[in-house]
Amino acid sequence: MPADTATPSLPAAPHAREHANEHHGTCCDHDHDQGSGPHTHDHGHAKANLLLAVIGGIFLLNSGLARLVYPDELFLSQLSAVIGAVVLAFPIIMAAIRDLLRGQLHIDVLVGIALLAAIVMQQYLEAGIIAFFMLIAITIEERTAIGAQTSIESLVKLTPARARRIRPGSDAEEEVPALQLSVSDVVRVRPGENFPADGKILKGFSTVNQASITGESLPVDKQVDSDVYAGTQNLTGLVDMKVTRVGQDTTLGRVRDLIVAAERTRLPIVRMIDQYSIYYTPTILMIAALVWFLTNDLMRFVYVLVIGCPCALVLATPSAVVAAIASAARLGMFIKNVAHIEVAAKIRVVLFDKTGTLTEGKLEVARLNPVEGVELSDLLAVAVSAEAQSNHPTAYAMRRLAEEAKLTWTTPSEFHEVAGKGVIATFPEGTFRVGRESWFRECKLDVAELGKSFKENEEYAGMSVIYVARNDQVLGWIGLRDAVRPGAREAIQQLTDLGVRHCCMFTGDHEIVARNVASKLGITEFQADCLPESKVEYVEKMHKLGAVAVVGDGVNDAPALAAGDIGIAMGAIGSDVAVNSASIALMNNDLRRIPFLIALSRKTRTIINLNLLFGMLMIVGGLMFFIFGDDVLNGVAAKLSMKASVFKASLAAAVHILGTLIVVFNSARLVRFGETLDHTPPAAER
Numbered sequence: 001m002p003a004d005t006a007t008p009s010l011p012a013a014p015h016a017r018e019h020a021n022e023h024h025g026t027c028c029d030h031d032h033d034q035g036s037g038p039h040t041h042d043h044g045h046a047k048a049n050l051l052l053a054v055i056g057g058i059f060l061l062n063s064g065l066a067r068l069v070y071p072d073e074l075f076l077s078q079l080s081a082v083i084g085a086v087v088l089a090f091p092i093i094m095a096a097i098r099d100l101l102r103g104q105l106h107i108d109v110l111v112g113i114a115l116l117a118a119i120v121m122q123q124y125l126e127a128g129i130i131a132f133f134m135l136i137a138i139t140i141e142e143r144t145a146i147g148a149q150t151s152i153e154s155l156v157k158l159t160p161a162r163a164r165r166i167r168p169g170s171d172a173e174e175e176v177p178a179l180q181l182s183v184s185d186v187v188r189v190r191p192g193e194n195f196p197a198d199g200k201i202l203k204g205f206s207t208v209n210q211a212s213i214t215g216e217s218l219p220v221d222k223q224v225d226s227d228v229y230a231g232t233q234n235l236t237g238l239v240d241m242k243v244t245r246v247g248q249d250t251t252l253g254r255v256r257d258l259i260v261a262a263e264r265t266r267l268p269i270v271r272m273i274d275q276y277s278i279y280y281t282p283t284i285l286m287i288a289a290l291v292w293f294l295t296n297d298l299m300r301f302v303y304v305l306v307i308g309c310p311c312a313l314v315l316a317t318p319s320a321v322v323a324a325i326a327s328a329a330r331l332g333m334f335i336k337n338v339a340h341i342e343v344a345a346k347i348r349v350v351l352f353d354k355t356g357t358l359t360e361g362k363l364e365v366a367r368l369n370p371v372e373g374v375e376l377s378d379l380l381a382v383a384v385s386a387e388a389q390s391n392h393p394t395a396y397a398m399r400r401l402a403e404e405a406k407l408t409w410t411t412p413s414e415f416h417e418v419a420g421k422g423v424i425a426t427f428p429e430g431t432f433r434v435g436r437e438s439w440f441r442e443c444k445l446d447v448a449e450l451g452k453s454f455k456e457n458e459e460y461a462g463m464s465v466i467y468v469a470r471n472d473q474v475l476g477w478i479g480l481r482d483a484v485r486p487g488a489r490e491a492i493q494q495l496t497d498l499g500v501r502h503c504c505m506f507t508g509d510h511e512i513v514a515r516n517v518a519s520k521l522g523i524t525e526f527q528a529d530c531l532p533e534s535k536v537e538y539v540e541k542m543h544k545l546g547a548v549a550v551v552g553d554g555v556n557d558a559p560a561l562a563a564g565d566i567g568i569a570m571g572a573i574g575s576d577v578a579v580n581s582a583s584i585a586l587m588n589n590d591l592r593r594i595p596f597l598i599a600l601s602r603k604t605r606t607i608i609n610l611n612l613l614f615g616m617l618m619i620v621g622g623l624m625f626f627i628f629g630d631d632v633l634n635g636v637a638a639k640l641s642m643k644a645s646v647f648k649a650s651l652a653a654a655v656h657i658l659g660t661l662i663v664v665f666n667s668a669r670l671v672r673f674g675e676t677l678d679h680t681p682p683a684a685e686r
Helices: 043-069 074-101 108-120 124-145 147-158 251-263 268-295 298-308 311-330 339-344 354-358 376-386 393-404 437-442 448-455 488-497 511-521 532-545 558-563 576-581 593-628 630-639 644-672
Strands: 162-166 173-177 186-189 198-203 206-209 220-222 239-245 333-335 347-353 364-370 414-418 422-427 430-435 464-470 473-481 502-506 525-527 547-552 566-569 584-586
Touching (some): 043 124, 074 108, 108 124, 124 298, 268 298, 298 593, 311 593, 311 644, 333 593, 339 566, 347 354, 347 532, 364 376, 364 393, 376 393, 376 422, 376 464, 393 473, 448 473, 488 511, 502 532, 525 532, 532 547, 532 558, 547 558, 547 593, 593 644, 630 644
Parallel strands (some): 347 502
Antiparallel strands (some): 162 173, 186 239, 198 239, 333 584
């Protein structure tokens, strides 16, 4: 079965370039559709421009060679120059005409007018040279702007087009289109093939490369009950998997949606450029007209328009943004809105949830403490029965212990989970409650004396404690432990080194537990006994200290994630709430991605500022040189034995494309940012 054939299960995304030029055109933009949705540039358009540039370039080269070889036969040279100029200038002039017909004075108009003026003056070779370099610049911008679309296409190709489905009631395989897979189907995946959907391993053992989703550099061992994700590669073993998600609902599908969402947003700095773009084109036209009026040199008017076309300036931000998104995605970080790249650079406070974020979230029962007269098995049986329908990590931990002890439990007739507090379940024997101390006090259940055995014993420090009651009788408490996540202390130290002034933690656990975890990680500020609403209040309080990033698991912390300037969902694989509530989704649980994100955002801001500065200097310097440096340019042309107008046209276009290339290559440095993190596993905390 081919592993790299695209499947239509992920519908084609609109090709958005709104972050680059939603409200303004560029000399590199051919199909403005203001107000009607995303632009539709694609690979075919870029290839067409490149083909025109090659064809027109051949005619220009032929014109120059004919002039050298047959200096007395100018007709052949002139005819070749005319054909080359028309082929090269036609798409640019048509774009400018479309803008004018819509009543829009975009930047495209600058080069369109320049080319028309050169052709009217019968300066065909000069017009062709300018148009040739403009088309090359168009191709560069379009290839840059479609970087995110290329990422999407690469993701789609990860999903195989066909799958081997196991027929119900037998071990026979049938090959079916991946689109026909349904939830609960059983699929067989052989070594070297990609998984066609999200699922759970039912049979077999293998090593899986899931770098395309999580950014993990090393393959991961998978066994029975392990989760696998669409588009990841089965490396070593034959496995049967039960499908849990298909098509756009898969992890790969949601990753693709995140990239689309990021592609369709724009940085605030781009919106600022939009506001000034409506003044830019008329200003350059007035400067060019003034130069023509004062010098009576129409070709100098042409050069000013060409130099004034700010492709490098327009590319300054989108090229850096595309590179930053690619760098983050390589490490399993997906940014839903590129504006958050700019916000992340200003972060001064990072708030961490404890369970599942700073800790691994895999709770284990460490202590059963029944009251006098209650058996250990009775305490556990009541707790497990009450939590039978809960998906909370606490419930999983108690069920694992009950299974190991071969203890049976019953299913309640009624079940209700009180967010952030506990659960209440109804049985023939009465009402069972499992929850926090504060909730038990609200329910008029006295746990004060029982709680002393926990609070006054250092042996229990670091345990999360829940209380268990049957009807109005408190049966005891259960203590659970959670290991600190590998790399957590290192990540917090890196945040401090980056100048993040406050690394804080909030948790619903008791203060003793919170203090124990905070001391292990070097966190000095924390808030314990937090309900979901008090977490939001804590976030709002921290806003006074600067921009706030909230890091949580995206399930219990959705309100807090939404309350921060940016919300970062940890381990977003399989969690719809994480993707929907957070600004940024981490597809793995390596906390070192967070300082990397802040460092990347600051690097991106620096690159954008450098690009903008360079673009402005190129425009201002070029305009000054071509307006006041005519004698110098003529002297250089004479030394090179070139016609002055040909030399000036070539230089104007070359300066333009050189600026564009420098901006693109400067932005491309971001793609490799963070490569060392990609290959270094986090160290376990002691």
